[in-house]
Amino acid sequence: MNPDLxxxxxxKEIIEEFALFDSWDxxxxxxxxxxxxxxxxxxxxxxxxxxxxxxxxxxxxxADFRDGKLFYEAESDAMIVKGLxxxxxxxxxxxxxxxxxxxxLDFIREIGMTTHLAQTRSNGLxxxxxxxxxxxxxxxxxxxxxxxx
Amino acid sequence: xxxxxxxxxxxxxxxxxxxxxxLNREVKERPLIYFDxxxxxxxxxxxxxxxVQYYSNYNANIHRGxxxxxxxxxxxxxxxxxxxxxxxxxxxxxxxxFTRGTTESINLVAYSWGRKNIQAGDxxxxxxxxxxxxxxxxxxxxxxxxxxxxxxxxxxEGELLQDEYEKLLNSKTRLVSVVHASNAxxxxxxxxxxxxRAHAVGALFMVDGAxxxxxxxxxxxxxxxxxFALSAHKLYGPTGVGVLFGRKELLExxxxxxxxxxxxxxxxxxxxxxxxxxxxxxxxxxxxxDVIAFKAAIQFVLSLGREKIRRHEQDLMDYATTExxxxxxxxxxxxxxxxxxxxxxxxxxxxxxDIGILLDNRGIAVRTxxxxxxxxxxxxxxxxxxxxxxxxxxMRYEVDELVKGLQRVVKILA
Numbered sequence: 409m410n411p412d413l414x415x416x417x418x419x420k421e422i423i424e425e426f427a428l429f430d431s432w433d434x435x436x437x438x439x440x441x442x443x444x445x446x447x448x449x450x451x452x453x454x455x456x457x458x459x460x461x462x463x464x465x466x467x468x469x470x471a472d473f474r475d476g477k478l479f480y481e482a483e484s485d486a487m488i489v490k491g492l493x494x495x496x497x498x499x500x501x502x503x504x505x506x507x508x509x510x511x512x513l514d515f516i517r518e519i520g521m522t523t524h525l526a527q528t529r530s531n532g533l534x535x536x537x538x539x540x541x542x543x544x545x546x547x548x549x550x551x552x553x554x555x556x557x
Numbered sequence: 558x559x560x561x562x563x564x565x566x567x568x569x570x571x572x573x574x575x576x577x578x579x580l581n582r583e584v585k586e587r588p589l590i591y592f593d594x595x596x597x598x599x600x601x602x603x604x605x606x607x608x609v610q611y612y613s614n615y616n617a618n619i620h621r622g623x624x625x626x627x628x629x630x631x632x633x634x635x636x637x638x639x640x641x642x643x644x645x646x647x648x649x650x651x652x653x654x655f656t657r658g659t660t661e662s663i664n665l666v667a668y669s670w671g672r673k674n675i676q677a678g679d680x681x682x683x684x685x686x687x688x689x690x691x692x693x694x695x696x697x698x699x700x701x702x703x704x705x706x707x708x709x710x711x712x713x714e715g716e717l718l719q720d721e722y723e724k725l726l727n728s729k730t731r732l733v734s735v736v737h738a739s740n741a742x743x744x745x746x747x748x749x750x751x752x753x754r755a756h757a758v759g760a761l762f763m764v765d766g767a768x769x770x771x772x773x774x775x776x777x778x779x780x781x782x783x784x785f786a787l788s789a790h791k792l793y794g795p796t797g798v799g800v801l802f803g804r805k806e807l808l809e810x811x812x813x814x815x816x817x818x819x820x821x822x823x824x825x826x827x828x829x830x831x832x833x834x835x836x837x838x839x840x841x842x843x844x845x846x847d848v849i850a851f852k853a854a855i856q857f858v859l860s861l862g863r864e865k866i867r868r869h870e871q872d873l874m875d876y877a878t879t880e881x882x883x884x885x886x887x888x889x890x891x892x893x894x895x896x897x898x899x900x901x902x903x904x905x906x907x908x909x910x911d912i913g914i915l916l917d918n919r920g921i922a923v924r925t926x927x928x929x930x931x932x933x934x935x936x937x938x939x940x941x942x943x944x945x946x947x948x949x950x951x952m953r954y955e956v957d958e959l960v961k962g963l964q965r966v967v968k969i970l971a
Contacts, residue, residue: 432585432918433915433918433919433965436914436915436918436969437969440911440969440970464908464909464910464925464926464940464941465908465910485908485940486908486910486911487907487908487911487970488910488911488914488915489910
């Protein structure tokens with residue numbers, strides 16, 4: 409994330425980047441590229457308790473709470489989901505729980521990725537957004553939640 | 558004198574495509590290429606028209622009404638039963654029960670026949686390539702009755718090991734329930750021979766015909782099966798209609814599956830006597846419109862000729878198999894000698910979901926995932942596959958588009 413930008417500003421930045429593409433192929437090629445560049449999650453975190461279940465692909469998500477801010481790391485076995493994860497991390501990681509809870513995440517719709525939130529895709533993106541918000545909520549009310557520490 | 562036959566040897570696929578309105582649409586600014594036929598086939602205009610005609614002209618509840626609309630609706634509904642009876646070669650119309658689909662047909666047998674006849678220690682045999690709908694009902698039954706569920710293993714090609722099947726059969730075997738054609742692999746199982754083996758030890762045999770009914774000639778008398786299940790929507794018909802064929806003596810001895818209207822003869826608060834077959838198993842108002850329209854689907858298939866459809870689909874599958882295997886890193890899962898037109902494959906370094914999304918971007922619909930056959934995916938140690946399945950309206954140029962799409966997937970994901 410860029411700490412100088414707010415969540416809304418980061419979302420706007422992503423929307424502007426996607427406006428440059430005129431075909432679906434190009435959009436997805438970019439998302440796949442983001443996926444390829446997503447740093448791999450340490451194997452020790454790839455366990456059931458960190459798993460966000462989707463029907464077809466698997467996502468592992470961990471959160472770390474430092475100085476009042478949440479930092480996320482995640483990975484998936486599917487490349488497009490990895491790309492989507494990368495964008496979510498760019499928008500949400502390093503924010504306060506309140507910012508994360510209130511994040512609208514309109515950029516997903518704006519860049520035409522709404523289908524990935526639909527039930528039929530069942531790819532875990534929707535579950536992942538929920539899980540990221542759950543972590544924020546949990547830290548906000550200081551509920552003990554497993555973190556990577 | 559030269560006599561030339563006017564019947565064409567092959568089908569005019571371009572003309573057939575015109576009968577399917579959905580094939581005119583675009584997906585992601587490209588013409589739709591529909592290769593998810595094993596999940597559900599598209600519907601010809603005649604089926605759509607039959608639905609509209611029913612609702613527009615003679616919508617009525619069936620069997621009890623004495624007014625004209627009820628008579629017309631009843632006649633149309635029962636005509637489908639006769640059509641299905643001939644289509645699968647049943648002895649009598651009483652042997653044809655309408656259900657919501659193959660899943661309900663299997664559950665009907667598991668609940669009605671199973672609860673009455675299965676006892677502790679009895680054995681039921683299924684295979685490793687079953688759809689979840691031919692696994693779970695038997696697991697539930699076996700758990701409830703302390704019966705034993707046995708599994709016929711699958712070889713690397715995707716064929717059932719007949720020797721192992723032979724070893725599983727014994728005097729405790731009560732029922733064998735096996736898929737006729739695998740939705741995930743395309744394998745056609747030699748059910749006729751398997752049925753004879755089951756009967757030799759006194760066991761009944763149920764055939765899951767969800768995938769086979771659209772591709773193969775079905776003759777339940779020739780197969781000598783005891784139960785056969787199929788779904789209309791995989792056979793160019795509407796969703797929400799299935800068929801259970803059962804041998805009359807078996808169905809007569811089975812208790813009702815659901816209680817309600819239609820299935821009764823007389824009800825007092827003390828006792829109910831049940832209606833005759835097939836109505837005993839059709840409680841409540843059935844799916845009248847879709848059953849009626851199913852007849853149009855069967856007529857569509859018969860008018861083209863099943864053999865001709867099969868030849869066309871086989872040609873597509875052979876062509877696709879050859880072309881797909883040229884793609885580096887692509888591996889076809891399921892290489893049985895006998896197959897219906899289903900090709901399941903995995904691509905090195907590509908999750909099936911990525912393949913599905915990227916092909917959808919090119920307007921190509923394939924199915925990805927475990928195909929409701931997780932035990933089978935476990936057998937091959939894969940999370941899932943991408944699956945292209947062909948119907949009569951598919952063409953070679955569409956296969957070419959699939960190949961191009963996959964070549965691009967390989968390039969992008971590399």
